[in-house]
Amino acid sequence: MxxxxxxxxxxxxxxxxxxxxxxxxxxxxxxxxxxxKFIQGRIVDASGVGIPGATITVAQQGPRAATDSEGRFWIALGESRRLAVTHVNYNALDVRLPSPVSADSLYTWLLVPKTTLLDDVSVTASATPMQLRKIASSVSVLKQSDAELRQIQTIDEALGYLPGVAVDRSRGLTTTGAHTSIVLRGTGSANRTLILKDGVPINDSYTGGVSEWNSLASNSIERIEVVRGPGSSIYGSSSMGGTVNLVTQSPGDRPVLGADLRYGSMNTFQTNIKAGKRFGNGWGAIAFAEYKKTDGYAYMADSLWQSYYQKPRMELLNVNAKLAYDLPVGGTFTAIADYNLQQPESGTSTIYDDRTTTGNFQLRYADDQAKVKPEIIAYYNRQDRKSNSFRWNAESRAFDNRYYDSEVPLDTYGLIAKANQTWYGNSITLGADLRFTKVQSHKFYYGQGDQDFSGNQNFISFFLNDDISIGERLHVNAGLRFDHWSNKQGHFFDNMSGEAIDITYDDASSDIFTPKLGLTYDFLPNFRLRTVYATGFKAPSSYYLYNATPLGTSFRLGNPSLKPERMAYSVDFGADFQLGNRLEISATVYASQYSDFLTSVLIDRSEVPSYFDPGNLPVRQYINIGKVNLRGLESFVRYRIGDGLSLQASYFHNRSEIIRYETNPEYEGKEMNDNPKHSLSGAVVFDKTRWFHLSAWARHTGSHYGDLENTPDKTMAAVTVFDLKLGKSVGPVSINLNVMNLFDKQYYGSYSSPTSYYYAPGRTFFTGISYQL
CATH class of the missing domain: 1.20.5 (Single alpha-helices involved in coiled-coils or other helix-helix interfaces)
Structure with a gap:
């Protein structure tokens, strides 16, 4: 022992x-x-979790301690009773300790996080609203208060400063309908970018582009979200280059009342008004109205602009309204109605007098407080396009030679239903998406006859999305969508040759699966890495399937055998860093490939069916060609110097290469048209409510080819343009001045040949006064 x-x-x-x-x-x-007087304590966030790395500063002594991994600290006070707690991601906290100071107490203080981009919520990049820090895609969010959305004439104007976004409004405000194009990541065509209004697609079924950029009042926009890369796993067709969601303002507890009046160059007049409020009985309403008119300008060079050409002009009316009701049993019911009247007149030797009316209607129900969160959207879009065209009569020296009248009614109706539930760290969304469209095109050519085509395009789709949080740092986005696409009742009629041609096309359909997988990892609360893999597709639209008509300098022949275009893959690697409210840096590199891309190619006249008469025009037919590789870099930086002053810049680099062109291998190795390799933008913004708003903007677009042949004499030269915005507020009243193209740079808005090109607008001025309650 x-x-x-x-x-x-x-x-x-x-x-x-x-x-x-x-x-x-x-x-x-x-x-x-x-x-x-040593004291100890703990610094926590709103959920009670300790905040490491917070600095505790003692008055007149400087920084004395930093919190450990659990948010704890221990310091000697001396005679001071005043402290400051600071952290890069939280608002500073000033503390005055009671007298006498108790050395035996454990002090606990709460820090409120700073509002940063990564903490913002996106309603577009995921099937359900999600913090940006948990989303793997490259996303830009423009809010109503951002400088890009101040004093804009058109909604798409605000997007021109974002990386990876190319905006083409070649003749300024007079550019209407589908001629306004938004292209993401150099995919070459506006119909490869999906545009949403409050989560509902507004790409039309005629060409697949968007003719409704002008159909929303510019003062109705609450925010714009741009998601780069394929979004077909959530939204289906057209989201190959990316998705743009126009989120309109909803009625709130604070009354909204505003009016705006502007006048500027080219006899341009613009006015809008809005009013709304949410009432105490569960009801809320808000409405917007906008009117625009402009006389345009001579948009071709003096050598091409003939004395009898007319400057284009445009007149526009928008009325948008939203009604909301909070149901007693839970959830919110919302009704949305939009009406647009657009009347442009343009042309050269032929004048096109157009009139388009658009009506969009939505009924939606959502309950984000339920255990299983439902959202149901029923919608109907109706568009009527009418055009009367007149050719120049050299004898009477007037546009009195009637060419043709056309009418194109478009009907789209659909239902989107989804349900979301959080289960063991998984935010699971299951949904169905039904979309049915109908196109009818009728043209009457004076002295010749009729030419009509029609067709229906339908989608029956189901999707599953899961947003998974693995611990505090790792997040996974996984999605899969199934689309059954079909074209039905395709029909063509033509009696212009004296003999009636009546063709009924076979129905066409296909089944398409589009997966997506994304990862984000938070190395620090203000620094994350992300990567995403996704695929996408775009179904061919009725215009390319069934139409056969002269267009510009060629005869365009439809092709009912067209297949959907495919984004075979797209892979992103990106990083985001934020230093408090001072510095934001975001960068993404990507590589993608799309196949079966659609374009028009010259064909031999012997291949034209005998019942078509193209006259003396060359014939182009729409076909699926081959494969294109895209790769690039998009980056953005913003630095807030302080006291209302900030700097921002974006850079976009994109390389395209045709790697297979089935009908003409000589095109292989060439670049896609309208695809600049380099695009830069930057701004200096000073914005203090008590003083004034001043922002100077610069945009640079590198040279690029105007055609797939990469013809040297159709090359668009590099251009740099500067804009200036100035505003001064006195109470609820603001006076503003915009100067676009400050140094009156002359450059091409679009360019197809040495004898046919458009100049973009020169220097323009717009001044106005607004009232905001």
């Missing part, structure tokens, strides 16, 4: 001495703490 006890004594003797030393040390520290 004695040897055993001795061994225990030897084993614990060292530990006993250590305990004795520690006891004496703590006794000394406790005595010193009492004398020097």
């Amino acid at each position: 004695i040897p055993y006890l001795h061994a225990i004594y030897k084993h614990f003797r060292g530990a006993a001495w250590c305990l004795l030393v520690l006891a004496l040390t703590f006794q000394q520290l406790y005595a010193q703490r009492t004398e020097n």
Whole structure:
């Protein structure tokens, strides 16, 4: 027993001495703490989780401590009772301790996080609203208060400063309908970008583009979200280059009342008004109205602009309204109605007098407080396009030679239903998307006859999306969508040759699966890495399937055998960093490939069916060609210097290469048309409510080819344009001035040949006054 006890004594003797030393040390520290007013505490967030790395500064002594991994600290105060707690991602907290200071108390203080881009919520990039820090896609969000959305004439104007976004409004405000194009990531065509209004697609079924950029009042926009890369796993067809969601303002508890009046160059007049409020009985309403008119300008060079050409002009009326009701049983019912009247007149030797009316209607129900969160949207879009065209009569020297009259009614109706539930870290969304469209095109050519085509395009789709949080840092986005696409009742009629041609086309359909997988990892609360893999597709539209008509300098022949275009893959690698409210940096590199891309190619006249008469015009037919590789870099940086002053810049680099062109291998290795390799933009913004708003903007677009042949004499030259915005507020009244193309740079808005090109607008001025409650 004695040897055993001795061994225990030897084993614990060292530990006993250590305990004795520690006891004496703590006794000394406790005595010193009492004398020097040592205090201890913990810094936490709203959920009670400790915040590491917060700095505690003692007044007149400077920084004294930093919190540990659990948010704890321990400092000596001396005689001071004033502290400041700071952290790069949280608002500073000033603390005044009570007198006398208790050294035995454990102080707990709450920090409120700073609002940063990564903490913002996107309603577009995921099947359900999600914090940006949990989304793997490259996303830009423009809010109503951002400088890009101030004093805009058109909604698409605000997008021109974002990386990866190319905006083409070649003749300024007079550009209407589908001639306004938004292209993401150099995919070459506006109909490869999906445009949503409050989550509902507004790409038309005629060409697949968007003719409704002008059909929303510019003062109705609450935010614009741009998601780059394929979004077909959520939204289906057309989202190959990316998705743009126009989110309109909803009625809130604070009354909304605003009016705006502007006048500027080219006899341009613009006015809008809005009013709305949410009432105490659960009802809320908001309405917007906007009117625009402009006389345009001579958009061709003097050598091409003939004396009898007319400057284009445009007149536009928008009325948008939203009614909301909070149901007693939970959830919100919303009704939305839009009406647009657009009347442009343009042309050169032929004048096109157009009139388009558009009506969009939505009924939606959502309950984000339920355990299983439902959202149901039923919608109907109706568009009527009418055009009367007149050719120049050299004898009477007037546009009195009637060419043709056309009418194109478009009907789209659909239902989107989805349900979301959070289960063991998974935010699972299951949904169905039904969309049915009908196109009828009728043209009457004076002295010749009729030419009509029609067709239906339908989508029956189901999708599953899961947003998974694995711990605090790793997030996964996974999605899969199934689309059954079909074209039905295709029909063509033509009696212009004196013999009636009546063709009924076979129905066509296909089944398409589009997966997506994305990962984000938060190295720090303000620094994350992300990667995403996705695919996409675009179904061919009725115009390319069934139409056969002269267009510009060629005869365009439809092709009912067209297949959907495919984004075979798209892979992103990106990073986002934020330093408090001062610095934001975002960069993404990507590589993608799309196949079966659609374009028009010259064909031999012997291939034209005998019942078509193209006259003396060359014939182009729409076909699926081959494969194109795209790769590039998009980046953005903003630095807030302070006191209302900030700098921002974006850079977009894109390379395209045709790697297979089935009908003409000589095109392989060439670049896609209208695809500049380099695009840069930047701004200096000073915005202080008590003083004024001043922002100077610059946009640079590198040179690029105007055709797939990469013809040197159809190259668009590089151009740099500067814009200026100035505003001054006195209470609810603001006076503003915009100067676009400040140095009156002359450059091409579009260019197809040396004898046919458009100049973009020169220097233009717009001034106005607005009232905002």
